[in-house]
Amino acid sequence: MLSKKTRYAIKALVVLGKIFGEAPMQISKIASEEHIPKKFLEQILLDLRNAGLLYSKKGAGGGYGLVKDPAEIFVVQVLRLTGGPVALLPCVSLNFYQKCDECSNEATCGVRDVFLEVRNATLKILSETSIADVIRREGLLIQNTEV
Amino acid sequence: MLSKKTRYAIKALVVLGKIFGEAPMQISKIASEEHIPKKFLEQILLDLRNAGLLYSKKGAGGGYGLVKDPAEIFVVQVLRLTGGPVALLPCVSLNFYQKCDECSNEATCGVRDVFLEVRNATLKILSETSIADVIRREGLLIQNTEV
DNA sequence: TACAAAGTATATAGATTTAGTAGACTTTTA
DNA sequence: TAAAAGTCTACTAAATCTATATACTTTGTA
Structure with a gap:
């Protein structure tokens, strides 16, 4: 079985894939849309960012977005x-x-x-x-x- | 990942499959051949027996054996x-x-x-x-x- | 018949992993 | 300068897995 971590990560990438090219999306928005505990998701997105899959933007209007086209993330x-x-x-x-x-x-x-x-x-x-x-x-x- | 329990179960069935038709084999022999903790294997074989895959024979000369042909166990x-x-x-x-x-x-x-x-x-x-x-x-x- | 061999059954302990929470900190924008 | 939003580290609670312990029953044979 996949861990929740893995499942949440895939779900988050799918959400971000749908808005690829637009403004970044906040953790809390992803969390509430996908019913994922926010603090847990924070850690996961941070991992994905450190791995180079996501970029992040701090401060008001910040959030996360895909670095690459969703067609290039497997x-x-x-x-x-x-x-x-x-x-x-x-x-x-x-x-x-x-x-x-x-x-x-x-x-x-x-x-x-x-x-x-x-x-x-x-x-x-x-x-x-x-x-x-x-x-x-x-x-x-x-x-x-x-x- | 498969649990050790599952892995041990498959290994044990393979060993018993090789001697299908012969006399039953003792837990301790299977355990030592396959490097499986004996007490743990006991529980596993008991489960497989209760599920109808194995028969058991108590007492001297006893042990476990396959009920069905190994070609019929998937x-x-x-x-x-x-x-x-x-x-x-x-x-x-x-x-x-x-x-x-x-x-x-x-x-x-x-x-x-x-x-x-x-x-x-x-x-x-x-x-x-x-x-x-x-x-x-x-x-x-x-x-x-x-x- | 007694004893040893071998399986039966249940409980419990220890270790590991997973999932989630907490809190203090930094950066950015309005 | 305050609020929004991500960063970082530590911690805890729960679940699961692996293994062990102990006491018991059945069976074969000397």
Whole structure:
């Protein structure tokens, strides 16, 4: 499962993606729109800013905005920045690799092999899906929901 | 990430799959072969037994064995029995569904849509892969490792 | 029949992680 | 100069996970 941190981060980027090019949006506005605890969101946005995904502006009229086009920010990046590993086993994780301490031979582990396949499938989707895609899908879903 | 419980469960089933049809194997043997804390493994095997995957035999010469052919036990079942959800978001989980409390409209949530796709891809692999497949893969990996 | 082997059951402890809160500080704009 | 808004660090509460402890039951065999 993704952590709340990761979920909130994606949600925030989607909101900011929708106003890309316009004036920055305040934390409190994002927080209230998306029902995210404000203080928690502060930390998350700060991380995303330090990672170079967002810019911030202090003072009255300040807020956060995307540095890059939402079409160039991929969901997989957000997972990694917020500490959510893509892999289901530490031994098949590219960015959070750790030896399974119970495993005697990683190279010949059948379990590992299966979860490597799972990771690759997941990675393919998440590294091909941008924030812009998420927004686009939302639009399609809304269309299909209207009668 | 999968919990240790889930990982240990899969490992144990693989070991038992290899001796399917033979006499049952003792917890302590499985534990030492797979480097799993014995008392922890006891609980896990008990769960798998109560779920109908394993039979047990008490007393001298006792132990655990698979009830069904390893080709009929799928990895996805093990995840579910041991509490490891397949989905990365609670709102796309079939067996551990929960509303995302920050989400205002599930039906039109683009994030959900993406992770639904991820879940489907993962589910496909894990529900098509049996314990027998895991054992088979291990064999192939060993072949490829030998020079 | 007694004893040892092996599973059963429940409780609990310790560690780790996650989620969220608090508070004081800095920068910017009107 | 006051209010708006982000920055930074620390802390706490709760949940979960991992593992251990203890006492008990069943079964095979010497």
